[in-house]
Amino acid sequence: MLENRLEVSNLSHAFIKSNDEEIRIFQNLNFSVGKAEIVAIVGRSGAGKSTLFNLISGLLKPTAGKISLGAREDGRPGAIAYMLQKDLLLPWRTILDNAVLGIELQRDVTDADRSRARAMLARYGLESVAGAYPHSLSGGMKQRVALCRTLLADPTVVLLDEPFSALDYETRLMLENDVISLTRSEGTSVILVTHDIDEAIAMSNRIVVLGGRPAKIMREEHIVLTVEGSNGARDAVTARGAPEFPRYHKEIWNALRASDVANAAVQPAVNA
Numbered sequence: 195m196l197e198n199r200l201e202v203s204n205l206s207h208a209f210i211k212s213n214d215e216e217i218r219i220f221q222n223l224n225f226s227v228g229k230a231e232i233v234a235i236v237g238r239s240g241a242g243k244s245t246l247f248n249l250i251s252g253l254l255k256p257t258a259g260k261i262s263l264g265a266r267e268d269g270r271p272g273a274i275a276y277m278l279q280k281d282l283l284l285p286w287r288t289i290l291d292n293a294v295l296g297i298e299l300q301r302d303v304t305d306a307d308r309s310r311a312r313a314m315l316a317r318y319g320l321e322s323v324a325g326a327y328p329h330s331l332s333g334g335m336k337q338r339v340a341l342c343r344t345l346l347a348d349p350t351v352v353l354l355d356e357p358f359s360a361l362d363y364e365t366r367l368m369l370e371n372d373v374i375s376l377t378r379s380e381g382t383s384v385i386l387v388t389h390d391i392d393e394a395i396a397m398s399n400r401i402v403v404l405g406g407r408p409a410k411i412m413r414e415e416h417i418v419l420t421v422e423g424s425n426g427a428r429d430a431v432t433a434r435g436a437p438e439f440p441r442y443h444k445e446i447w448n449a450l451r452a453s454d455v456a457n458a459a460v461q462p463a464v465n466a
């Protein structure tokens with residue numbers, strides 16, 4: 195049985211351009227995600243973060259290597275849910291109907307599913323808008339509906355691709371907290387792609403810096419923060435005030451800058 199929630203082993207992937215040029219995005223990439231762990235992936239634009247999510251979620255088939263998803267505690271198979279930067283709510287469906295869409299794509303929606311959806315919307319402060327349509331909601335509310343829709347599919351691993359980048363700062367902190375508490379209450383594992391180093395440090399247990407071409411792990415940093423109150427459990431605000439925060443920021447920033455330099459020296463492989 196798989197020890198981790200997700201294991202990426204010797205993953206290789208290349209795109210072939212129209213002129214037959216091969217762009218090797220990954221070669222023998224290895225990493226894993228544990229139960230209830232939040233792993234942030236940061237890297238310069240074009241490093242391959244979205245490609246990695248497309249491979250993990252099965253939208254793309256890797257050239258070589260394996261992605262293994264661990265089972266649940268009760269032996270049932272695990273499940274991956276993918277939440278994008280855009281909320282992608284369907285404008286002609288109510289909020290409740292949008293929330294159950296992930297379930298509907300897998301099977302018939304039952305009354306029990308609708309009750310669960312109502313309860314989840316209530317938990318995220320959306321009870322009063324369950325019968326409304328997306329156009330009447332703010333950006334933050336819509337993104338919360340998208341989060342509910344992702345979670346109602348009962349995933350063991352959630353992939354978040356810059357999910358909060360379009361939101362104002364306060365809403366962003368609220369949603370970061372939603373995700374942090376989700377890992378605590380449900381044991382859900384999260385992989386977060388973000389360009390925001392502060393967000394990566396505040397939310398995650400581990401940060402992976404991807405860089406170079408083919409992309410490799412330039413640095414892997416375990417984040418341990420000392421925060422006041424709540425028995426030392428961090429939230430999006432207290433995490434940013436932790437004494438270790440500036441040191442982590444500097445280290446990740448330096449690793450990102452170094453990955454740029456490393457990449458500049460590497461040319462794409464041609465017909466290799």
Ligand SMILES: Nc1ncnc2c1ncn2[C@@H]1O[C@H](COP(=O)(O)OP(=O)(O)OP(=O)(O)O)[C@@H](O)[C@H]1O
Pocket residue numbers: 209210211217219237238239240241242243244245246
């Ligand atoms: N279908 C494709 N065909 C050819 N090249 C592709 C394809 N999809 C992505 N690429 C290339 O692969 C590289 C990695 O792209 P990807 O979108 O994964 O990067 P990213 O790290 O997510 O970037 P960003 O931070 O800007 O979203 C880029 O150079 C991109 O141009």
